[in-house]
Amino acid sequence: MTELLKRPLTQLVNLESPLSLSQYISEGGYQGASKALHEYSPKQVLDLVSNSGLKGRGGAGFPTGMKWGCVPMFADNDDKAPEFKYLVANADEMEPGTFKDRYLLEGVPHQLVESMIIGSYTMAANRGYIFLRGEYHLAAKRLQQAIDEAYQHNWLGKNIQGTQFSFDLYVHTSAGRYICGEETALINALEGRRAIPRAKPPFPQMSGLFGKPTVVNNVETLSNLPHILKHGAAWFKALSPDSDSGTKIYAACGRVKTPGLWELPMGTTIREILYQHAGGMADGLKLRGLLPGGASTDFLLPEHLDTPMDFDSIAKAGSRLGTGGLIVLDDKSCPVAMVLNLIKFFAQESCGWCTPCRDGTPWAVEVLTRIENGRGRKEDLDSLHNLCDFMWLGKTHCALAPGAVEPLKSALRYFLDDFEQHIDHGCCSYKQSTNQQTKLKGHCHG
Amino acid sequence: MKSDVLSMENISTVTIDYRQYLSTTEVAAIEHEVSIMETREAAGIEALKIIQEHRGWVSDDSLYAIADLLNMPEAELEGVATFYNLIYRQAVGQFVIHLCDSVACHLTGYEEIYQTIKSYLGIDYGQTTIDGKFTFLTNVCLGGCDKAPSMMVGKQHYQSLTPENVVEILADLAKQESEND
């Protein structure tokens, strides 16, 4: 396989100056969209995507073909077919430790435009929005340029490339808040409301934006489409022979030698990502644990290093693939302080709708702050466990609260010693060690 | 507003006619956003951002005028405006610093950067320097975790911060007349 075929998503990325429409076309761009529009029926594209085994890259790993298959289509029943449908690219990317979509948005904006054309053709969507987080100013500018060019060359607008298909695409820049990334909260935000998730059902595919059928997909998920169209489902599956289909943009941050991101076959092991690509731990540090896919995933330990980074394997190891971005904890950073930082984030970003989340996350912050500052009590660990149950799946309207539980609960399990020492010794030994360059575990002075 | 007895006469409601308050450029930009949405209210967030782009922040009067233009209740727009952290409902300085306090930055030196900015500018989160140059705010992960610690000032992202370079960045900005210099 040539390089292009091995790293389809990122091969054409140019962060300095992304490809213009004509440059993108000369590198093979818009061939996927052209093929879909001219050679395939929407149903054929849907079947192709289903057969490719593409799963959502936004965190939940839901099969894309299945998601699209729920959209009521014209062909089913002409009389009852909804006259308007929406496709939304979720470019909110606010999960701490995640920066993969930014790379695609800034580096190859035409790829997303092409992907949106293919997706909208498949579900006969009339209009699309790219829901972009407000802080990504450069991406906003580049996406708008790409959209303008696409309109000029009839890749967007009426009767695209001489076909019957018309599609309008807009960028909506958000005004902040992590919860906007949750797909039903995102829909409320697009309607100009507070970004509170919606109760499901109805699912957005049936009744979403302005009450119309709506599909929300992650940027990386969508970006696979042109390549699946061009090279086929079998090729896509063969990218990662022993695992879920396709490639994945993995990343690593924290105190590792060379933090960054890499497009690799789905199912690459944590060890390969951390040691081969991220260069291992920074000098003088040892690996303590890591969150495999962003802030809302459970910690894994060095013993899990040989786990393939795919949906099932990471789930079997007790965590979630999430966004595929490793957040690495070293042995000189305090796990309690790290968890406190994470839970503060969730408490601040809770939309406040469900009591377990609205009250539980700040409560956990209070308890963790007490422990970290050396004022913890033995009962505090029980309180934290109770809070984890209180906020777990099925008790809230969205996955933010269970997402907060994941790092907390796993930290209580894997780093229990640290929590207990904070309580027993009335201090955080790591704060001492950063001052003195040595770790005085279990002995705090001053 | 001072009132001892809560009765209807004591509640003054304010409405601001957008035609007297908003510029034609602002109205045109907002109407463009309305045109790509199914309802007028749906353009609310973009409208708030447009006004903020022109005026630095969203005052009560601006909010009332936008509500008037979009034909929606002021209270509803206020609910929207206060939900989103990138809408400023108080006056801000010429440069708004958003320092990332999320996990990757936490692990790679956030605390030191925070202390440096705080002592260099003499302000804490939520405050503006007396000369009106800087406002200091936090932000969740800015998507620059591979080059942490990270901050955004205005629309510009700064990465791989150190206590030394962050002071240089702020000193350079302080010399600028406007964000676009």
Ligand SMILES: Cc1cc2nc3c(=O)[nH]c(=O)nc-3n(C[C@H](O)[C@H](O)[C@H](O)COP(=O)(O)O)c2cc1C
């Ligand atoms: C609190 C919360 C935040 C989320 N943030 C994002 C996000 O920033 N980007 C994203 O693609 N998905 C995010 N998701 C997942 C979306 O709800 C949704 O599952 C995803 O966009 C579906 O796309 P996919 O099927 O292509 O993965 C978030 C979910 C939750 C609960």
Ligand code: SF4
């Ligand atoms: S779990 Fe939290 S963020 Fe999600 S809907 Fe409930 S209160 Fe809002």
Ligand code: FES
């Ligand atoms: S955690 Fe600071 S930029 Fe991501």
